[in-house]
Amino acid sequence: MAAVGSAEAAVRARGVSRPWRFLAGVFLVAALLIGLGVGPVDIGVSAIVESALSHLPFLHVHSPLSSLDEAVLWQIRAPRVVLAAIVGGMLAIAGSSYQGVFHNPLADPYLLGVAAGAGLGATLAIAYGHVGHSGQLLPLSAFVGGLAAVGATYVLGRSAGSVRVVGSFVLAGVTVTLFLTAIQTFVQQQHSNTLRDVYAWILGGFSTANWSQVEVAAPYVALSSIAILLHRRMLDVLSVGDEEATSLGVNVPRLRLVLVIAATAGTAAAVSVSGLIAFVGIIVPHTIRLLVSTSYRAVVPLSFVVGAGFLVLADVLARTIVSPAELPIGVVTAFFGAPFFAVVLRSARTMR
């Protein structure tokens, strides 16, 4: 019976391996502290912690920071770091869910046309709404554009028939993306004065981050991340294919729809406040697959935590490397992410 007992442990072990959980948590906390501390004004870790405690009631801790530093920390850096964290977490967890739903390792959060739709929405807002690359109208129109594009993809993918569902959705996504990108390019051509603003938005970034953007994105990110998190075991079931999942009692079309809606709404919200940030949705889940486990019980929760930390660090680099100017964060994620992933890919091959 000892062997049976150890098999029970083996069943349990992989999804929730403690050391990795701990490591991922440490990574995120470290990234957040670095994000809060690094900048034109350097603020130490203990000062950050004491200042944070001073904002809590009943503790009677006094902040060691001047009122200017307080403002820098809580009105400029904190919203920026929090926004980067929730966007990074959202893109990574959405990527992991798309990869599971579509049985496609290259699926990313933009697969079904969210990026093109959001891009068109943002372009229209900039070209006709004269909003610049800040203001409330821009995120809203990007959000609406993203959701509308995925809606179009869904309708098109369904009409292509139910025989090869997975393939037809991916193809429909490509079609919608190409069509919307054409419109966007046309609008941009007609309003070449807006090129710079549109381009800045497409490359993505958090230079204009503030608490109200966090308030816009956070509810969607929270809801869709929790929904995906609750389905992590179901994503494992999908790995044996539609037919066998059905014979295990799963309503596959409904499951796929729920996961796509959750991942898409969250992605659209993230994109609307950050622009298009490539790479996070692919690289983070795959790094976890290579290092920790391929089971979605591990991939889904760790993707959020690691994706959040990764994007916070990428944002730190984006605003420090060519300071006082800023690099587009998409450049940073790809420039540092690609070589890192290459190393992981190589070492994982020799490890196994």
Place this chain on the structure above:
Amino acid sequence: MIELRDLAVRFGNTEAVRDLSLEVVNDEWVMLIGPNGAGKTSVLRALCGLLPFDGVARVDGRDVHTFGRRELARLMAFVPQNPATPSELTVAEYVLLGRTPHLGYLGVDGRRDRKAVANALERLDLLPFAERGLGSLSGGELQRAVLARALAQEAPILLLDEPTTSLDLGRQQQALELIDSLRRDGLTVLSTMHDLTLAGQYADRLVLLDRGTVVAEGSPTEVLSAANLAAYYGASVRIVSDEAGLFVLPTRR
């Protein structure tokens, strides 16, 4: 007990199964045999809810249409001919998927589920493989992992589509012995079978299908006649039988 009455399965204009009636009593092992395209697989897939069908299918007297999806999966475990075995999943993770119909929609596996998995692994001598990736297993081990997943489903009925495909002769016999031994815990098995000699040796009863309907049914000696195999398989065979069982030997015309 499984009861099929006038079952019909259509793919567009072609009828894969028609007017098929069949009964399988509890603890029996019935094998569907027949030439390629006779509709053997379609019968299994219709029964476990993967194909729409006309006619009546009852399990323990209850129409299968009245069962919910999960309820049906708790009643019947289906193993397709070429099951998807994601190479990165460990054996334990894979077998755990068999517990899906016992968990709530968003439920997480508990002690009982892990115990069922451990028992299934033990039953199929897979405990040493629990943490190995499916990609590192041999064909025979993989087949056992698939059976373990079906067993972890704890369904009283097992539907097996060609359970011995891609196994060598020794592994084929081992797999069939294994399935036979599992029946001692009270398992009703309906399977399709390609190899007629093995079918004759392991089945309680054979059902010969041709063009979607039952053309012969009964004990192996009744069904496996040279005349039947000539008529429905277009095969020229000699049937040899001794105390070890029945042998279907192809003869060159």
